[in-house]
Amino acid sequence: MAILKEINPVKTYLGKLSHNTDLLEELTGFCISHNITLGRIDAVGAVQKARLAYYDQENKTYRFFTINRHLEITSLTGNITIKDGKPIVHVHITLADKKGNAFGGHLAEGTIVFACEVCIQVFQGETFKRGFDRTTGLPLWEMGE
Amino acid sequence: MAILKEINPVKTYLGKLSHNTDLLEELTGFCISHNITLGRIDAVGAVQKARLAYYDQENKTYRFFTINRHLEITSLTGNITIKDGKPIVHVHITLADKKGNAFGGHLAEGTIVFACEVCIQVFQGETFKRGFDRTTGLPLWEMGE
Amino acid sequence: MAILKEINPVKTYLGKLSHNTDLLEELTGFCISHNITLGRIDAVGAVQKARLAYYDQENKTYRFFTINRHLEITSLTGNITIKDGKPIVHVHITLADKKGNAFGGHLAEGTIVFACEVCIQVFQGETFKRGFDRTTGLPLWEMGE
Numbered sequence: 119m120a121i122l123k124e125i126n127p128v129k130t131y132l133g134k135l136s137h138n139t140d141l142l143e144e145l146t147g148f149c150i151s152h153n154i155t156l157g158r159i160d161a162v163g164a165v166q167k168a169r170l171a172y173y174d175q176e177n178k179t180y181r182f183f184t185i186n187r188h189l190e191i192t193s194l195t196g197n198i199t200i201k202d203g204k205p206i207v208h209v210h211i212t213l214a215d216k217k218g219n220a221f222g223g224h225l226a227e228g229t230i231v232f233a234c235e236v237c238i239q240v241f242q243g244e245t246f247k248r249g250f251d252r253t254t255g256l257p258l259w260e261m262g263e
Numbered sequence: 264m265a266i267l268k269e270i271n272p273v274k275t276y277l278g279k280l281s282h283n284t285d286l287l288e289e290l291t292g293f294c295i296s297h298n299i300t301l302g303r304i305d306a307v308g309a310v311q312k313a314r315l316a317y318y319d320q321e322n323k324t325y326r327f328f329t330i331n332r333h334l335e336i337t338s339l340t341g342n343i344t345i346k347d348g349k350p351i352v353h354v355h356i357t358l359a360d361k362k363g364n365a366f367g368g369h370l371a372e373g374t375i376v377f378a379c380e381v382c383i384q385v386f387q388g389e390t391f392k393r394g395f396d397r398t399t400g401l402p403l404w405e406m407g408e
Numbered sequence: 409m410a411i412l413k414e415i416n417p418v419k420t421y422l423g424k425l426s427h428n429t430d431l432l433e434e435l436t437g438f439c440i441s442h443n444i445t446l447g448r449i450d451a452v453g454a455v456q457k458a459r460l461a462y463y464d465q466e467n468k469t470y471r472f473f474t475i476n477r478h479l480e481i482t483s484l485t486g487n488i489t490i491k492d493g494k495p496i497v498h499v500h501i502t503l504a505d506k507k508g509n510a511f512g513g514h515l516a517e518g519t520i521v522f523a524c525e526v527c528i529q530v531f532q533g534e535t536f537k538r539g540f541d542r543t544t545g546l547p548l549w550e551m552g553e
Contacts, residue, residue: 120293124275125275133410133412134412148412158382160450173377175309192483197307212512221364222335222359223335232465233541235487235498236412241275253282259380266426269419320454320478330508340452341452341525342527366504368480406424
């Protein structure tokens, strides 16, 4: 089943992140300071190193790993909703190295910005709150199902 | 030449797909049941296995293949238009395995959702109908060119 | 720091690029001919060959390379702003080969379209002009920081 709710775009932001900052922390910080509790995010740019996670579906736990190289961000997509009463940025990222080989995963803290151009669409409407989902072990949206 | 028509965003949906469903079938089913005939789609999440296609440009035929592993969805992008009078979801997907290595292609039926968060933008305006394109062998939009 | 400015979506385009054209030149040409100076872009499709760039962060220079194969476009994301008084399209791309292996980088001229479906969102608001950034060596947005 697809449980999608109608929401309304109310605002759009475009801009950049400072060099040498933590990619996920900057995105989260911006959403908190601008009171963004529902939205969609995408970005391109480059990182000095990446820290990603892969969700181990069998053991229901994230496996974190670091790619200690300079990489292009070829895509970054995700959303902003609420967890434990605060905005949470959930984004996945695809990266490429100097040979063009691509890598990716769930963006974790520890990914350092070289340059990054970000677009955030802010929505209004249904509240999307993350709560523990027993089937997957993930903090998924509680949508009254 | 770039043949792009102006269209108007009229509605946005955000939500999730159920665990253990077929990713492409769920997206298509939602569009059919909500009468979405023109739109843009993106998603992040994870799959239990992926079935993708690569278009063989020389022989003008899709080559289907399965990646029988648990993978992160690092990007999913595409559109909803009309083919044979019905909504058709055309999306491409990028995936990453536990080592972070990335894979991708044209999303085919047989890709099983572990968890998936989807955003659909519904448009109004020009009708985009897919018809057989002789040059590529693909069902491309007939745009009066 | 995240320096993001509020902008307003004013128009959306959806359509396709002609077979056998240069992907980046077509996108840029469309933006110039339609006077698009601020926007967001995404696309899916396939290319006959790809010419990409990786930014060498140490030596502050782009390293260009060509992938001389038929590839799926699994994601293309980026933006349109102003450089030297003219619209500049800055997009990153992820591609996949017949085995599903993914590649990516900064899209350069020399990438030849097989088929490509494009969505462009046009914005109004703050002017985003690119100027030389000493720290990175890149033409980044001058945002009054």
